[in-house]
Amino acid sequence: MTDSKPKLVIVYGTGTNNTRAVAEGIEIGARDEGVDTVLLNVADLEKEEIVAEITGAQGVAIGSPTYNRKPIPAIVTLAEMLNDVDMEGKVCATFGAYGHSGEAPKTLKRVLKPCNMEQMDVLRILGKPSGPTLDECREYGAEIARKMLEK
Numbered sequence: 001m002t003d004s005k006p007k008l009v010i011v012y013g014t015g016t017n018n019t020r021a022v023a024e025g026i027e028i029g030a031r032d033e034g035v036d037t038v039l040l041n042v043a044d045l046e047k048e049e050i051v052a053e054i055t056g057a058q059g060v061a062i063g064s065p066t067y068n069r070k071p072i073p074a075i076v077t078l079a080e081m082l083n084d085v086d087m088e089g090k091v092c093a094t095f096g097a098y099g100h101s102g103e104a105p106k107t108l109k110r111v112l113k114p115c116n117m118e119q120m121d122v123l124r125i126l127g128k129p130s131g132p133t134l135d136e137c138r139e140y141g142a143e144i145a146r147k148m149l150e151k
């Protein structure tokens with residue numbers, strides 16, 4: 001039988017794993033809603049491989065913590081690379097853990113704007129998600145999935 005579920009690639013950078021925990025929450029929410037997911041740490045793969053994975057997906061969620069008011073450089077580089085491939089029409093989410101100002105998800109959203117994807121509101125989580133904030137991550141994942149399934 002052919003698996004016809006749409007695919008969501010969730011890719012993140014992290015310093016101390018809080019953004020990873022956000023990404024894992026998003027993954028659970030999205031899967032429960034009925035899409036396939038691929039979860040990637042930007043540090044584990046060549047960026048070209050990540051771009052290829054995203055190119056074959058219907059949705060992408062890109063996450064970074066905020067350090068010194070910026071996203072981490074490897075994620076910015078990846079987002080810039082996505083401007084050079086056809087991303088039009090995919091669902092796009094940006095997220096990240098933060099400590100006080102939390103600019104990274106909005107900065108990523110801006111970098112990705114020229115891709116003409118269907119951009120969602122950003123998700124920002126203070127510190128490590130748990131309890132209600134982990135629920136927020138799952139609900140965000142479910143919302144991404146619903147948008148993908150509507151298409």
Ligand SMILES: Cc1cc2nc3c(=O)[nH]c(=O)nc-3n(C[C@H](O)[C@H](O)[C@H](O)COP(=O)(O)O)c2cc1C
Pocket residue numbers: 013014015016017018019020064065066067068069070097098099100101102103126127128
């Ligand atoms: C050196 C340093 C700089 C930071 N700069 C910021 C910042 O500019 N704005 C902010 O909201 N949080 C800042 N933080 C807090 C981190 O964003 C926060 O700890 C976040 O949860 C880390 O996520 P991660 O575990 O995914 O790396 C900073 C933390 C450190 C250690």
